Structure formats: C-alpha cells, structure tokens
Amino acid sequence: MNSLEANTRKTKSKGDVRSLRLSGNVPAIVYGGNEQNEKVSVSKKILKSLLDKEGFLSSIITLNVDGKGQNVLPREITYNVISDEPTHIDFLRVVPGVKIRIEVPVQFINHETSPGLKRGGVLNIVRRKIELKCPSEKIPEIITIDLDGIEIGESFKISSVKLEEGVSPTIQGRDFVIATLAAPTVMKEPEKPAEAEATEGEEAPADGKEATPVAEGDKKEGEEKKASEEKK
Template identity: 40%
Template sequence: MVDFTLKAIARDDLGKGASRRLRRNADMVPAIVYGGEKAPQSVSLEARELKKALENEAFFSHVIKLNVDGKKQDVLIKALQRHPAKGHVMHADLLRVVAGHEVTVHVPLHFINEATCVGVKQGGGIISHTMTDVEVTCLPKDLPEFIEVDMAEIELGGIVHLTDLKLPKGVSIVALAQGADHDLPVANVHAPRVVSDEEDTAESEPKADGEESAE
C-alpha cells in the first residue's frame, strides 16, 4: 500500500485575490481543511507535489498525511476545482479523518479477466463500462484503494450490477442504501453492431444531384 504525504502552509491571506496571487507568484494551490471537531483551516499546497501525487489513482481513495507547518493530520481528498481549459488544480477541499468515524469516498473500479470473459471468447461480445468508480462508506482503516470487478463468467448479454460487486469487510455502497432501484449497472457484455450489406451500400453510395431522401 502506498503512503501519501503532502506538505502545507497555513495561510491568513484569504479571498479570491489572495488565491490568484498565491497560484501566480508562489506556484502554490489554495486549499481548505475541514471536518472533525476542529475549525476549518485555510492552507496552501505545493502545486508540483500535488500534481505528482494526483498521477497515482490511489491518491483519490487513500488517507493522506498532511503536514501543516510541522503538525500532521490525516485527510482525504474531498473535491478538486480545476482550470476549465488547462486542467490544473486551482483549489482543493481536504476532509479530516477521525479514527472511528466513517468516511464517504469514491473508490476506483478495476475490471479484471476481460480477455477471458465468457461473453467475449465464446460469444464475440464487447465489454462496456458504465462506471469507473463507486461511492462507498467505511471506517478509514477499512478504506480500499480499489474494488475489483471480475468479468470472467459474464456471458453475452450479461450485466454486472452494484450488488454483484465483492466488497471488502466493513465497506458498503452508498447507492444501495437508497433502495433496490439504485442497484445500477457497472458493466455489460453486448454483441457488436452488425451493419447489413444493404445499409452499408446505401451509406457509401453518393446521391445524384437533386436527389432527395425518401421519408
């Protein structure tokens, strides 16, 4: 399991103008740390260090050691605000982790055995993913880095739902707590689209000048 650590500096210069100056002049990212019994705290993170950490998928579903001016605390990434065009992080929301208190986190899904999937090998099917992550609730000590979705035995036309996922002990899916109608599909194996000769010919042949499509 990977250990993540971020360095942060407490900041008192608040507001949009201060945040812009921080990003522009110091290559830092403004962030807020909240949750638990402590008051929210405004901090700044090193943009380069944050960018490197974000390259690892596990960073989004992992307890992070945040070092604020020498004082350490456990946090989770709760939300990131990115630049609409350039994509870099402009602001981060960090949630304090309190031992014994459940957290709600989006955990990535890892699809395994797709090459040996029954519906693919025997039925010539194609696998489609309808989810790439799932929101779970658990204690911090039980938080998984990812959840596997085993596609080996899924036949052609088969669908994997949330209730089909094998969850680690102590982990529950948020959507399923809302009722059976929230048992959403995660992946499916479907037949490839077949184009008939007539349809293929009709699409490839150019129309004569002035010819209109029949309705």
C-alpha cells in the same frame, strides 16, 4: 499511503491568493473533526502528480502541515476553466469511526482471459464509480471486477462485489448493474474458400457440360459466314 507537504497560509485578500498561485502553490482548506479549519497551501506540481494517479480522491493521504502529520481525504477540487489547472482543494480530516460518503472507481481486470471478449463481445460499463458509505478507516481504494471466464450475456451487479464489513453502497433497495458483456453489434462473415472466390460470377452451360472458350478470330469468321448465307 501517499504523503503531501503543506504550509500554513495567511492570505487575507484575493491579491494574496493570486500571488500564492503565481508562486506555484495551490490554496487549500483542512476541515472536519473537533479541530478548527486550517488554511494551508500545497505545491501545484506535486499535487498534479498525485491527481494523475487513479483513485487519488478515494485514498487517505498523510498531510504534513508545517511538519505535523495528519491523515486526510482529498475532497472537492476546483480547476481553472481555461487552463484546467487546480486552483483550490479541500481536505477532510480522517476521524476513526466516522462514516463518510465517497465515490470509489471501478477497475476491470483479466480482459484477455474472457471467452466472451475473445468472441467479439462488448463490455458495456454502466458505472465507472460507485458511491459507498463507509468508516473513514475502511475506505477501499478501488473496486475490482474480474473478467476471467466471463461469457457473452453475463452481467456484474453490486451484489457480486465483496465489500468489507461496515461498507455499503449508498443506493439501497435494488441490485444495480455495474457492467454487462453484450453480444457484438456487427457479426463477421465467414471467409470464402479460395476455390469459391475463383469461380464466383461464372455461368455454367445449360446442358451441364464444360463450356469451350471461343477465340476472337473464330468468332469474327463465324459472324461473316452467317451474314453471307442470309444474303443468299
């Protein structure tokens, strides 16, 4: 489990928040449960390193506020539209037994052992994330799809994913598709044998006999002889 240090903030104006950001920190809110909302700040540098990790938004982290730890789930993050830097983040307190909705990323493994991909098949990913409803203490970090042995034409549906007890997709009533392994859009032509390439374009004699090449000098002499006979 990842951990993140946080400090209580007492910002009261936009100017205070701006100064906080200029000092290399990101304002945040901790909410949920029976406790009151907490205004805190976290290091932008450390937060960005955590955001680079896959599945951060679906992972429970330990937030240490002034040395006191509590389990939280990162929720909404606001970014600067120009610099794409994080400017605010919300943390939801993890309360055992309470169900929450969360999007969990899908990961595909064993591409190299899929016969369909080896034959040029294309993996069409319909959903890169799946929204689940689950207890806060049973949040899966990632949903793994195994491509081992998968042939062209096969598909992956939510029914093929093994979820823990109490965890279910928010989409109910249909077995939706996560991905399919489709046939290639362009088929590769087989390579021609070397002998076929060498003889391609040559015309065979009408009688089936092998043609005898005519030297340039002999060709010219024959034309002059034919012209002389026509004059006679």
